[in-house]
Amino acid sequence: MGADPRFFPARGPFRLAALAEAVGARLVGEGDREVSGVAPLALAGPDDLAYLEGRRHLAALRAARCGAVLVSEDFAAAAPEGCAVLVTPTPQLAFARAAALFHPRPAPVPGIHPTASVAADATLGEGCEVGPFAVIGARAEIGPGCIIGPHAVVGAGCVLGAGSILRAHAVMEHCLAGAGVVLHQGARVGNEGFGFVTTAAGEHVTVPQVGRVILGDGVEIGANSCVDRGAGGDTVLGPGTRLDNLVQIGHNVRTGRGCVIVAQVGIAGSTELGDFVVVAAQAGLVGHIKVGSKARIGAQAGVMNDVPPATDVVGSPAWPARETMRAFARLRQLATPKKDDKTGGTP
Known part of the structure; x- marks a missing residue:
C-alpha cells in the first residue's frame, strides 16, 4: 500500500x-x-x-x-x-x-492571491506563487520559482533565493537566504535575539539586536523552530544544514555545511559548529563554545565545553561517549549488592 x-x-x-x-x-x-x-x-x-x-x-x-x-x-x-x-x-x-x-515536490502555481499583501517596491522573480494572506514587505527580493504559503511573511529587505519555499505561517525577517531554502509551518527566522543587561535594581534592559540571519543554499528549518538574528554580527546556517521541528538557535550561532540539528535542541548564542555536525534530540549547548566538524552530540546531552572534531559526546555534562559508557558501567557495579552484602546495596 x-x-x-x-x-x-x-x-x-x-x-x-x-x-x-x-x-x-x-x-x-x-x-x-x-x-x-x-x-x-x-x-x-x-x-x-x-x-x-x-x-x-x-x-x-x-x-x-x-x-x-x-x-x-x-x-x-x-x-x-x-x-x-x-x-x-x-x-x-x-x-x-x-x-x-x-512524488516530486509540487511546483509553484504562478500568481498572487488577491488577499496577499505585496509591497510596491518588492521584487518577485518569474513563476512565484504567493498564497492567501501572505505578506511580502518593502524592498524584499524573491527569486524565481518560490512558493510563499498562506499567512507566510517575508519581512522588509529580506532576500529569498530561487526555488525556496515558505510554508503556512512561516516568517522571515532580517534574513538573507540562498536558493532552495525551506521554512516549514510556523518557523520563525530573524527574531530578536535574547540579549539584555540587568541593572542593580533588577531591571532587564534590552540590547538592540542589529545583526542578520544568513541561510545558505538548501537550508531547511522545521516547523515551529526559531533562529534568532545576530546581536551585532550575523547568525549563519551553512549550506545544506537541516533543523528539525522545535529547535532554538540563539543569536550569532554559526554552523558549517550539512549540519543536522534534531528536535528540541537548544544552542545558545555565539556557539560555532563545524561541517556535518549532528546534534541529537533535546541536547543543549551553552554559548561561546566550538564543536568541531563531524562531531556528534547525543540525545539530551548537556554540552558545556568545546568538542573536538569527529568526537561523539553523550551525557550531561557531556563527555566523550566511551568515557561515559565506562563511567556508567562502574556506577552499575557500585550499585549492585554483593552476594554477602546484607544491607541490600547502596540505597
Whole structure:
C-alpha cells in the first residue's frame, strides 16, 4: 500500500530498468516490468517498490509482497520469488531518490492571491506563487520559482533565493537566504535575539539586536523552530544544514555545511559548529563554545565545553561517549549488592 493519492498524487508507473538507471542500481529481473508506487517493506504490494536496510529486517523481506525491492548485494538472495531485485550499496538512499521520482515536490502555481499583501517596491522573480494572506514587505527580493504559503511573511529587505519555499505561517525577517531554502509551518527566522543587561535594581534592559540571519543554499528549518538574528554580527546556517521541528538557535550561532540539528535542541548564542555536525534530540549547548566538524552530540546531552572534531559526546555534562559508557558501567557495579552484602546495596 503506497501513499494516499488524496495527499500525495504519484507520477508513473515507471519501468524497473528506468528506475534502476535513475537511482544507480543493478537490476536483477525484468526490465520492462513496471511499478506504480513506493511503500515500506511491510506494507508494499505487488505494484510497489520497497527497500531493505540491514539484516534485522530480513524476516520482513522474506515475507514481503512487494513487486520490487532495493537491497545490498549481501541480501539479494533473500528476496521472495517473483520479486524483482535492484542491487545497490545504499538501498535507503536509492529508495529516497526513487520516491522523489514518484512524488516530486509540487511546483509553484504562478500568481498572487488577491488577499496577499505585496509591497510596491518588492521584487518577485518569474513563476512565484504567493498564497492567501501572505505578506511580502518593502524592498524584499524573491527569486524565481518560490512558493510563499498562506499567512507566510517575508519581512522588509529580506532576500529569498530561487526555488525556496515558505510554508503556512512561516516568517522571515532580517534574513538573507540562498536558493532552495525551506521554512516549514510556523518557523520563525530573524527574531530578536535574547540579549539584555540587568541593572542593580533588577531591571532587564534590552540590547538592540542589529545583526542578520544568513541561510545558505538548501537550508531547511522545521516547523515551529526559531533562529534568532545576530546581536551585532550575523547568525549563519551553512549550506545544506537541516533543523528539525522545535529547535532554538540563539543569536550569532554559526554552523558549517550539512549540519543536522534534531528536535528540541537548544544552542545558545555565539556557539560555532563545524561541517556535518549532528546534534541529537533535546541536547543543549551553552554559548561561546566550538564543536568541531563531524562531531556528534547525543540525545539530551548537556554540552558545556568545546568538542573536538569527529568526537561523539553523550551525557550531561557531556563527555566523550566511551568515557561515559565506562563511567556508567562502574556506577552499575557500585550499585549492585554483593552476594554477602546484607544491607541490600547502596540505597
